[in-house]
Amino acid sequence: MFSKIKSDLPASIVVFFVALPLCLGIALASGAPLFSGLISGIVGGIIVGALSGSQIGVSGPAAGLAAIVLTAIGTLGGYENFLVAVVLGGAIQLLFGVLKAGVIGYYFPSSVIKGMLTGIGIIIILKQIPYFFGLDKNPEGDFAFLQVDGENTLTELLKTINAIVSGNIDMGATVIAFIAITILIVWSNVLSKKGKFFQLVQGPLVAVVVGIVYFFMTKDSSLNLVKEHLVSVPVPESLSEFRDQFAFPNFSVIWMPEIWITAFTIALVASLETLLCVEATDKLDPQKRVTPTNRELLAQGTGNMISGFIGGLPITQVIVRSSANVQSGGKTKASAIIHGIFLLISVMLIPNVLNYIPLSVLAAILFIVGYKLAKPSTFKALYKAGWKQFVPFIVTVVGIVFTDLLIGIGLGLAVGIVVVLFKSYQNSHFLHIEDKSNGKHKISMTLAEEVTFFNKGAILKELDSLPRDTYLELDVRKTRYLDADIVEILDDFAFKAKERNIDIKIISERGIAENPPSFIEFFKLRPKSA
Template sequence: MFKYIKSDLPASIVVFFVALPLCLGIALASGAPLFSGVIAGIIGGIVVGGLSGSKIGVSGPAAGLAAIVLTSIGTLGGYENFLVAVVIAGAIQLLFGFLKAGIIGYYFPSSVIKGMLTGIGIIIILKQIPHFFGYDKTFVFFNVNEESTLTQLLKIVDHIQIGSTLIGIIGLGILLFWDKVLSKKGKIFQIIQGPLVAVAIGIIFYTLTQSNDSLVITESHLVSVPIPENAASFFAQFSFPNFSVITNPDIWIVAFTIALVASLETLLCVEATDKLDPNKNVTPTNRELLAQGTGNIVSGLVGGLPITQVIVRSSANIQSGGRSKLSAIVHGLLLLVSVILIPRLLNMIPLSVLAAILLIVGYKLAKPSLFIKMYQIGWKQFIPFTVTVLGIVFIDLLYGIGLGLTVGVVVILIKSYQNSHFLHIEDKSNGKQRLKMTLAEEVTFFNKGAILKELDRLPENSFLELDVRKTRFLDNDIVEILEDFAFKAKQRNIDIELVSERGIVQNPDSYIEFFKLRPKTA
């Protein structure tokens, strides 16, 4: 682990600079105590980083889970109740790991995963716009019985705080300029990250405008991390789960949702970071699930947010030259030191600056160009993607993913129905129209309707060549259809020639002969 310490230490500083404001910002977006985001960052670095088999992946609180956390804290009756779900989610992830479920991410269509991330990005943007303008009231999404996000967005004009808005705009400008221009000018601008500079400017702005009534930022619009006076008061900041609610079915539903989404996001991030890694390391996915599960159990027990491997931190680690897990571990230690030694400094950060950072995060998740790209790929990708996005934004994350998966399955069934066989007219032989039907490699009961319809449409007094040489799986339902057709074909004077890899059968009375002629793999 210490072999590449000269590369890992500078990279860990960069990741720390990126992670600190994001930990606080994601906690803000989640409606959780801000300190909970830092706890998750510390555990993601030290615990998960130590157990993971990934050399360059970095874990911590993820923007992708913010919507779940925000909703769940309210529905479960408080943050301590929610922590029970986090602990159970970690245990479920351990189970995933022991069951070798590391390939689970491959069974979700990429269109649904992209839709999930895009929907989350849109929610983050909607949630941070009020904070950006200094309007920090908490509200729900699109609830017809209460004031919704859209309703509150319309009220922002009446509650704009000039100081918060100004430093939010300045912070957003710094982030964009740093990302688009300065980061390409020299290594110093890659070591010192834009989010850290934006936060530093925010602190300076707050300090200089305290005596200016028109620009002053009040405490309600600043980060609020508890300031410990001693070791006892520091440990008092940690929250602990209320296990008395463990029998509540809603706790288990939220836990399974967190476990599933966190595992998916982690596995997708693992795939992405392995592709970005210039050294082409391969992360053991089942071990990663075990590490993430352990991290979430520990995080839930001490008051932290749910943890996943995070692409923003991981990519920053790769770009900064990180070579081993030491980088992730040291970044967690730096987070721990910062909340012990400089909590007062953290409490001078304007919330609008964190909102600016999260607006960038949300935009990167929900880029307009992605909608165009998905549309250009074709309707089979665009429709599940769009349904997932709309479901997440207007209902909730679980419904959105479920709707997207349902639409994705329907698309597969439609294409399966269409691609079961190929039929074309070859010529006329002995006065009979000659037709050839070639069955697909796999023909299941999904294809019954298409094949039955095609066979019923065959003209009388014709000749059918049924080619099954490419078929490796034929469902018994299809065999029954062929058995029935063999009987009907005689009545309609249709001659049949069955062609397989082992020979040809003329006018079979029973397709049991087909089983004898098919390859053993069928």
């Protein structure tokens, strides 16, 4: 596990700095105690990271569950009651893993998964622009189009643009943001090629240290950073206060129907988000390793049960942290585990230091992560691949940016299915027209390997358009599956063909049949499934 520590340690530091504000922001967006987000980040890193079969995936609280959590806390009568649903949701995920439900993740088209990655990259960039200029006080984990303060992504951007034009941006946050992004670009493109030191020490760590130094250097100047533009970690005054930050489930409400409904909702949404992120993360992996999805569900279920028991939010594998891990050179699951250990140590020992980190520096780090996910070259490659790839891709991107992750994925998948049905409609058969023979047009129709009810329209249209006095040669030698609906169409056509003076010749593996009296009986006698 720790064989690639030279790569995993620097990556874990980057993931730590990305995860920290997201854990806090998602907790705030969920209406939960801030510490609950850190608990789920720690459990997701250490526990899920150790149990998971994913080498580069990182788990923690997910923005996609924030709305569910916010509603459930109010509906169930308090946070301790909600924690019961988290524990039960984890147990249901364990059941999903035992039942091998992880196979669902393999049924999402590649174009949709690429659209998911690109859409999330665009969201990351758009959401960080207000933070970059020190304008947005909303939670860092607010990744949905509609936000908790009634704003949306576009209105926040318009407010930012107006502030820039009118000169009402926070200059302190903006200056350190530009310094940070310059450090990141120069470090990645120039210095990292100059020696091992610059490869071991990552640019994001340097940017964060510079941000903290900037805070103290400008404390009494016009370019200072106010508290609202810094990370905000709970700071306990004693060990007893630290213990008091943990919450525990109220199992006396376990038989409430609402608890079980919430538990199933958490299990379903968390499992689906995890499987989608697993598929996307595997595509980012330079070594192209494949994550065992059923093991991932077992790991996530265990993590959610533990998180719920000690007061944490629901956990999923998260693409933002996972992609940051990949782009920072993470090689094994050690980077995810170490980032969880860093979270644990930092909230216990140095919460005051963390509260000096400027949010605009973290926004600069996430800018780079977002750009690497949503490179223009990705759009170009999918466009060149043809409309069957590009349309589901672009629908997924737009859906995620303007709604949320699951709706965007659902829209992309729906379009992908329509494309498959359209191509299935087109590819049900091959038609070849030959010259007249014995006064009749000879037409050869070869059916595809699999012909289902989706192909009814195309085949029926072709048969109905055959002219009178035709000699139809129907070749089913390559057909391995022929739907009963298609057989019925052929049987009905055989009856009408007599009136139009159409002769039918069937060529199959069993031999040749001229004008069989019943297509239904003929195909029942075939030795294969067709």
